[in-house]
Amino acid sequence: MPVSLPRTGPRGRLLASSALLVLALTAATSCSSGSGGGSSADEDPDAKVTLTVNLFSDFGYADLYKEYEQAHPNVTIKENRADMGAHHQNLHAHLLAGSGTADIEAIEIGQVAGFQPEAGKFLNFLDNGVSKDQWVPSKTAPASSPDGKVLFGLGTDMGGMALCYRSDLFQAAGLPTDREAVAALMKDWPSYLAAGKQFLANSPNKDARWFDSGGNLFSAILAQAPQGVYDAEGKVVVTTNPAVKQSFDLVAGAIKDGESAGIQAFTPAWDTGFQKSQFATVACPAWMSYEFKANPPTDGGKWDIARIPGGGGNWGGSYLSVPKSGKHTKAAAELAKWLTAPEQEARLFKEKGYFPSDQALWTQPDIAEHTDPLFNNAPTGKIFSQSARDLNPQPLGAHGAEIGTALGNALTSVEQGQADPEGAWKKALADVDNIVN
Amino acid sequence: MAAPTAAVRGARAPARTAGHRWHRLDRTVSPYLYLSPFFVVFGVFGLFPMLYTGYVSFTAWRADRPGSEGQWVGFENYRKLLDDPFFWNAVKNTLGIGVLATLPQLLLALGLAHLLNYRMRGRTLMRLGVLLPNVTSVAAVTLIFVQLFGRDFGMVNWFLSLFGVDHVDWQAGTLSSWSAIAAIVTWRWTGYNALLYLAAMQSVPFELYEAAALDGASRWRQFRSITIPMLRPTILFTVIVSTIGALQLFGEPMLFSQQQDPTTGGSQHQFQTLALYSYNQFWGRFKYGYGAAISWAMFLLIVLVAVVNFLAARRMRGAE
Numbered sequence: 001m002p003v004s005l006p007r008t009g010p011r012g013r014l015l016a017s018s019a020l021l022v023l024a025l026t027a028a029t030s031c032s033s034g035s036g037g038g039s040s041a042d043e044d045p046d047a048k049v050t051l052t053v054n055l056f057s058d059f060g061y062a063d064l065y066k067e068y069e070q071a072h073p074n075v076t077i078k079e080n081r082a083d084m085g086a087h088h089q090n091l092h093a094h095l096l097a098g099s100g101t102a103d104i105e106a107i108e109i110g111q112v113a114g115f116q117p118e119a120g121k122f123l124n125f126l127d128n129g130v131s132k133d134q135w136v137p138s139k140t141a142p143a144s145s146p147d148g149k150v151l152f153g154l155g156t157d158m159g160g161m162a163l164c165y166r167s168d169l170f171q172a173a174g175l176p177t178d179r180e181a182v183a184a185l186m187k188d189w190p191s192y193l194a195a196g197k198q199f200l201a202n203s204p205n206k207d208a209r210w211f212d213s214g215g216n217l218f219s220a221i222l223a224q225a226p227q228g229v230y231d232a233e234g235k236v237v238v239t240t241n242p243a244v245k246q247s248f249d250l251v252a253g254a255i256k257d258g259e260s261a262g263i264q265a266f267t268p269a270w271d272t273g274f275q276k277s278q279f280a281t282v283a284c285p286a287w288m289s290y291e292f293k294a295n296p297p298t299d300g301g302k303w304d305i306a307r308i309p310g311g312g313g314n315w316g317g318s319y320l321s322v323p324k325s326g327k328h329t330k331a332a333a334e335l336a337k338w339l340t341a342p343e344q345e346a347r348l349f350k351e352k353g354y355f356p357s358d359q360a361l362w363t364q365p366d367i368a369e370h371t372d373p374l375f376n377n378a379p380t381g382k383i384f385s386q387s388a389r390d391l392n393p394q395p396l397g398a399h400g401a402e403i404g405t406a407l408g409n410a411l412t413s414v415e416q417g418q419a420d421p422e423g424a425w426k427k428a429l430a431d432v433d434n435i436v437n
Numbered sequence: 438m439a440a441p442t443a444a445v446r447g448a449r450a451p452a453r454t455a456g457h458r459w460h461r462l463d464r465t466v467s468p469y470l471y472l473s474p475f476f477v478v479f480g481v482f483g484l485f486p487m488l489y490t491g492y493v494s495f496t497a498w499r500a501d502r503p504g505s506e507g508q509w510v511g512f513e514n515y516r517k518l519l520d521d522p523f524f525w526n527a528v529k530n531t532l533g534i535g536v537l538a539t540l541p542q543l544l545l546a547l548g549l550a551h552l553l554n555y556r557m558r559g560r561t562l563m564r565l566g567v568l569l570p571n572v573t574s575v576a577a578v579t580l581i582f583v584q585l586f587g588r589d590f591g592m593v594n595w596f597l598s599l600f601g602v603d604h605v606d607w608q609a610g611t612l613s614s615w616s617a618i619a620a621i622v623t624w625r626w627t628g629y630n631a632l633l634y635l636a637a638m639q640s641v642p643f644e645l646y647e648a649a650a651l652d653g654a655s656r657w658r659q660f661r662s663i664t665i666p667m668l669r670p671t672i673l674f675t676v677i678v679s680t681i682g683a684l685q686l687f688g689e690p691m692l693f694s695q696q697q698d699p700t701t702g703g704s705q706h707q708f709q710t711l712a713l714y715s716y717n718q719f720w721g722r723f724k725y726g727y728g729a730a731i732s733w734a735m736f737l738l739i740v741l742v743a744v745v746n747f748l749a750a751r752r753m754r755g756a757e
Contacts, residue, residue, distance in 0.1 A: 085698055089720040092500060114723075117503055215697070267695045269587055278589070398501045402721065405698045412696065412704035416609030419705065427705060434523055435722055 049328045050076045051335055052102035056087035058290060059106065059156065059318070060352035064344055068335060075331065084108060094325070095121050101323035103332035107153055109317045110401035112142045115152070117398075119145035122152035123322040128333045130154065134342075138393030139357045143319045153319025154340040155357035157348070159285030160387035161220060161313040163192075164292065166208075167376065168301040169280040173203035179378060183307040189221050189250060192281075192309040196259040199280060210259035212270065212279045214251045214415055215408025217260075220283035221247040222404075223313035223394070229404065229432075230397035238403060238432050245425070248407060252421035255414050262415035271295045283308060285315040286355035286384045293353075293374055305375040307383060312390030317357060355384045362388060399435050406431035487736075494730040500723030514730035524731065526706050527714040528738070530615070534690070534710065535683030537619035543675055545627045547668075550634035551660060564635065567628030579621055579692035586617045586693075608695055614708040621689045626682070630675050637671035638664060673750045677743060684739045687712035711735045 053061070058081070065077040080102065082090065088111045094100035095118050107115060115122075126132070126149070132140045135155045143153030163186070167177040175195060176182055186192040196210030211217050222228055225243035229236060238244050254260060261279040263270050273279060274295035282288070284305070292303055320336040322329055338344065345356035346367055353372065361367045362385040370381030410428035413419040419427065494515070497508040518524050553564055570578065585592045586607040594604045607617045641664065649659050665672075690708045691699050700717035702709025709717070715735060719728025 085700070085721070092723060093720065096500070114501070117501065263589075264695045264697065266697065268584065269589065269695065272587075272590060276590075399722075402698065405696070405701070409696055409698075409701060409704045413609075416606055416704060418609055418707075430522070431701075434521075 046074050048074045048076075049331050050078055051104065051328060051332055053077060053079045053104040053106075053335075054087065054091070054102035055079060055081050055106045056084040056108065057081065060290075060348050060354060061339065063351075064339060064347070068338060075335070077335070088114075091115075091323075092118075095323060099325055101325050103322065103326040103328055104336050105321050105323055106156070107143070107319045107321055108401070109142060109159075109314075109319070109396070110404065112153060112319060113396040113400060114398040115321075116142075116145060119150045119152050121324055122150070123324055123329050123333055124150045124152065125154060125322075125333065125337075126151045128337070130337060134340075134360070135357050136359045136388075138314075138391065139317075141393075142396050143321075153321045154336050156318045156320060156340055156345070157287055157354035158317035158357040158388060159287055159315040160355050160384040160391070161223065161283060161285055161308040161315055162380075162383050162387060163281060163306045163308045164284040164288075164303050164375070165281045165306060166277065166297070166301050167304040169203060169205060169208055169277065170199075172205065173199045173280075175199060175202075177304070179304060179306045182304075186306075186309045189309050193250070193254045193257075193259065196254065196281075197257060200258060203280070205277065208277050209261040209279050210254070211281050211283070212261050212263050212273060213265050213408075214255050214260045214262070214411035215405075216265050217254070217283055218247055218251045218408060218411055219315055219404060220308065220313060221250060221310070223315055224310045224392070226392055226394070228394040228396075229400055229407075230395045232395045234395070234397055236397065236399070236403065236432065236436050238407075239429065244407070248411070248425060248428075249421065251411055252414050252424070255411065256421070260415050262412070264412065277301055283315075285317075286349075286353060286380070287316055289353035289372070289374060289380075303375055305372075305378040305380060305383060308387060312387055312392060314388075314391050314393070349381075353380070355388070402435045403432050406435060490729045490732050493725055494733050496726045498725040499727070500725065505726075510726070514727050515734070517727065518730055518734055523706060523709070523714060524734070527702075527709050527711045527731075530702065530706075530708055531684055531686060531710045531712075533611075534615045534618050534622075534686060534708065535680065537615050538622035538686075539676070539679045539683050541619070542623040542627050543630055543672070543679060545623065546630035546675070547634055547672075549627065549631040550638055551664065553631065553635050554638050564632065567631050569628065570625050571629045573625075575625070575688040576692055578625055579689050582617065582621045582624070583693055583695065586620075608693075608703060609707075611707040614693070614703055618686075618689050618693055618708055621693070622683070622686070626679065630679070633671055633675055634668060637668050641667045669753075673746075673753075677746045677750075680742055680746060681739055684735070684742060685712055686710045687716070691716075711738070 055061075061079065065079070069075055069077060081087075087106070088108065091101065091105050091107070092114070095115075130151065132151060139155040139158065140151060141148075143155070144151050163182070165182060170177050170182070175198065176185055186195055193210075199210055222244060225241070225247070227237060227241050227243065229238050229241070229244060231237045231241070251260075255262075261273055263273045263278060271291070271294070274291065275298050277297050277299055284292075297303075320340060322332045322336055326332055340358075342356070342358045342361055345354075345358050346361055346364065348354045349356055349361075349367060350370055353374070356362075356367070368381045368385055369379070371377045372380040407428050409431070410419070410424040413427070414421055414424050495509060495511060497505045497510045497513070499505055549567060553560070553567070557563070586594075588594065588604060588606045588608070591607070593607070594602075597605065605613055607613045645663050645667075646659055649663060654662065687710065690702050690710050690713055693708070694701070694703060696704060698717075698721065700709075700713055700721045702713050702717075711731065712735065715728050715731035717728075718724045718731060722728075
């Protein structure tokens, strides 16, 4: 008798949980601000406030919170995390309900276009002393209202792409290990996949495949095309943009050749894959370094990092937003601005590996010349700034993340041997149709 | 005498009537007051969302179409359901997992209850023990089962490999994923049903067994001819409750999924249940109207299955 859901369907559950959240929040604020509601706290800058921050992963903020709380003794910061899908679904739900949002909510770049119609429900940072010039236009445009008058998200990091590779496995398979030589050998994706065949043929480690998952590789390849799944007019172009099918076929072919380990990213099995050396390369955005740090290979192998085949591309990166329904919007805006200011962004890169979206930082010597011991002292600053400069921003759309997932799922079904590439593609198109219509 | 009595009666009557009235009010109203917390909570968190979901299911409301909120479309969403392959796939998955989960679960529970009914050392501990899987959270249990059913390093595959069975990719196939999810459900609910059966078994008069034993009936014969018929009402109850539960299956398939969007129920929707599909459309795709229609279709399906169950039960009793 698995009673997991009330008979009224998910809506009832969410309504119930959001109502509880509202109760909890009102209770929390009435304790923290003492007298009166949130507005009086906004007027009095020294009143005690508790700021809640909702994130979907570790943004590396713990030390920064401590520093901010020391500088602002009246502020207490509380962070909550949910997984990425649930986080954005909750944010949509709470914006819809007009309550239940945290003071600061993170938004991922693949999801941000879906929030554009609701730009009016967020604090406009342009009215709060923020200049768009802090970021490249490709970072600010998706977090702005269509007329550009509202900026509802402050850029945190960005996902400049690189290729992470296991130099020890490369060496054993007779592939070059030097970064420049690796980049030269794999200038584009076909040559990358050709090297993969060579690796499979020559590697003494028969458990290690060439890459982790088809879905991930597909994202990395498609991210370099001038257009992804949306065109500039906001139309879905999965069937008409040849780059989508070409990338799909390229990856599906590699899966057929046995190059994929077929392990879904961001799952426990993926972590195990890193530890047990189940793949030799990963297309890695800057923020993925946490995964490498947390799961060192148990056989003592070493990761290195080179320029991504094809050059450029962006995968992920986030924004901080302040929903108007929050209780302390002014104080929250101050904190969000501070967390995304260049000094803090620079620290996050050097300490945690999150590459900043503040464009001025890319040329700053301590960023541009930064090396990372995690990747055999590779010049990550140089690699990621180059990748950020090579970036050709793609038009984004409301369902970009879901469409990407549907195409990734189709490739998974090829990996699982449940479908041939053509059948999987047809099913993916049915999924896309279900998402859009 | 008559006059003073009348006067006295006249003076006392109002007080007595008020007390009497209060008493009557107390007797008629208080039961409702005592019950009201349930009905208020049910009204706010059960009935209202249900009716509101019903209303939403008749609109074209979706988050990415501003202004669609109040757009009345009648039965359009329900008509679309009829030729939505994803919906029928979800119906198939729900029923399939439901059968795979409910049947072995109830049979196991029956056997377990029979064993727990024997005299043995530490009987209370054992009886409490079978309920343990039920009091652990779905999330915790499912996350552990995901590891057990892992493709490369899962314990189930390791165990099967001892018998020369190749690694099974449990997530990938339809039947394999159904079985894995059914295993989670069975793990959680077998003990609970076993206790229900055990309670019913203990109310079976001991004389029946004694008489049967005197007549030379074996233990198996006693179980078949005495225990099962005496347990029939309880069995029917557990069948109906388990069926309803199975039709609402949500947490297990959602957390079992290792895809990036857990609401798709696998790479090809191979274990996307109705509740999961409703959630997927409502909160994943923001098609509020359509998602609400799926919820209501699910509700109607549950009512239908419960009625069929009930009628079958009545026939069974009639045939007796």
